[in-house]
Amino acid sequence: MIIYLIKEIVDSGHKHICLDPDCYSNNHLNNYQYPRTDPVIIVLIISKDGKKVLLGRHKNWTKDMYSCIAGFIEPAESLEMAVKREALEETGVIVDDVNFHSSQPWPFPNSLMFACYAIAQENTGEVEDLELEDYRWFTKQEVLDAIAESDGKDPRTSNIDESIPCNLRLPQT
Structure with a gap:
């Protein structure tokens, strides 16, 4: 043979x-099979003075869990355009100075995530997309404390005792 x-x-x-x-x-x-790959952005929005970051909380997350702003890239849209659109739609914040940081494949659900960071310029106060229940500014120290206090379990899938005081929980990947 x-x-x-x-x-x-x-x-x-x-x-x-x-x-x-x-x-x-x-x-x-x-x-x-011709598997489709959906491009996604995730952005860390940094305040103009560089001292705070803007994080959002999805409706069905625990009350103190926040994450970077994320969303799908639309057809014919650049990374920069997608970052600016998602930031504006989900938080009402206009961003500029968009920079690419890194990428990460997500085999399920066939996504390729592009991580970026951008500088907040102005808050319009108008939120178009009601996907987020809340968004807040956190200091660098608050984020570092949340990372240090993390037990490595994802708050979205773990039984979290919400009676334990916590200012910020971060999703685990």
Whole structure:
């Protein structure tokens, strides 16, 4: 039996075709998948003076859990445009000086997250998207304290005793 290792690459590399004319996948198998990847931004909004960061709380999170602002990138939208739009829609804050920090793949649900940071310029007071129940400014020390006090368990999926005083809990990844 001859094993054909050479493949033809098609569809921008998303599909490989065996060159063996008797290859089962070429003649009988048609269950090709083209997994979609959804681009997402997450942004740390920093105050003009650099002393505070703006974090938001989703409606169904525990009362003291906050995270960076995030959202999907729309078709034909740049990272910078998506950061500015999401910040404005979810918090009413106009941001500028958007910078890319890093990226992280999320196989489930097929996302690629682009982490950015931006500087807050102005608060319009108008929130378009009611996805967040609250958003607040936190000092660097408050964020560092929340990281130090974390037990490594995600507050979204753990049984958290909300009677224990806490100013800020951060989601774990």
